[in-house]
Amino acid sequence: EIVMTQSPATLSVSPGGGATLSCRASQSVTTNLAWYQQKLGQAPRLLIYDASIRAPGIPPRFSGSGSGTEFTLTISTVESGDFAVYYCQQYSKWPPGITFGQGTRLEIK
Amino acid sequence: QVHLVQSGGEVKKPGASVKVSCETSGYTFTDYGISWVRQAPGQGLEWIGWINVYSGDTNFAQEFQDRVTLTTDTYTRTVYMELRSLGSDDTAVYFCARGEWELNYLDYWGQGTLVTVSS
Numbered sequence: 001e002i003v004m005t006q007s008p009a010t011l012s013v014s015p016g017g018g019a020t021l022s023c024r025a026s027q028s029v030t031t032n033l034a035w036y037q038q039k040l041g042q043a044p045r046l047l048i049y050d051a052s053i054r055a056p057g058i059p060p061r062f063s064g065s066g067s068g069t070e071f072t073l074t075i076s077t078v079e080s081g082d083f084a085v086y087y088c089q090q091y092s093k094w095p096p097g098i099t100f101g102q103g104t105r106l107e108i109k
Numbered sequence: 110q111v112h113l114v115q116s117g118g119e120v121k122k123p124g125a126s127v128k129v130s131c132e133t134s135g136y137t138f139t140d141y142g143i144s145w146v147r148q149a150p151g152q153g154l155e156w157i158g159w160i161n162v163y164s165g166d167t168n169f170a171q172e173f174q175d176r177v178t179l180t181t182d183t184y185t186r187t188v189y190m191e192l193r194s195l196g197s198d199d200t201a202v203y204f205c206a207r208g209e210w211e212l213n214y215l216d217y218w219g220q221g222t223l224v225t226v227s228s
Contacts, residue, residue: 034214034215036154043204043206043218043219043220043221044154044204044206044215044218045218046214046216046217049214049216050214055216087154089154089214091212091213091214092212094168094212095171096170096171097156097158097159097168097169097211097212098144098146098156098159098170098211098212099156100153100155100156101153103153103154
């Protein structure tokens, strides 16, 4: 099974600051990696796919990078609407199919 | 515009089954598959399985393959997930989400359906 580990569990950032979220895979997933944002009581929203491609409508302050086992989601200038939980997801191998990280909570400092 | 609209919340007793629907619109139905993902209260996301809407082929996470069924109705553009032998640990919000392949990112999501299992 491919285990996805996100760090940190919680990240405290002031509005206007930058944020860097990490995701590590237990084995290589090449670039088959997506990032999602989930606000309380809502469904997840796709931000990034194929490790670095922004989904339609996602602002350029969100960027993804990495390949193999190490991935990063960067928010260049955090806005008030960005405080949420962020999940990474790999879609590289069968089995086990799709697996998610445990999430990083971005909170207001 | 792509929309996935799920059926309403359910309360079930342990050992029962639940069937959740996901009605789609705004795209060619048979061009994309549908995955199901669940989220227990306060927890992360867990993938359940995927159905190829065109062929009806399915793939499941190992822990669900013996008690989940995915079906489609092409005329109503609706996908169904049935989960059997419910236990209290099946209490969760269940999401449907569009994904072209069983191994793919999920670009549009339903609003979620809360399934509560309680005696």
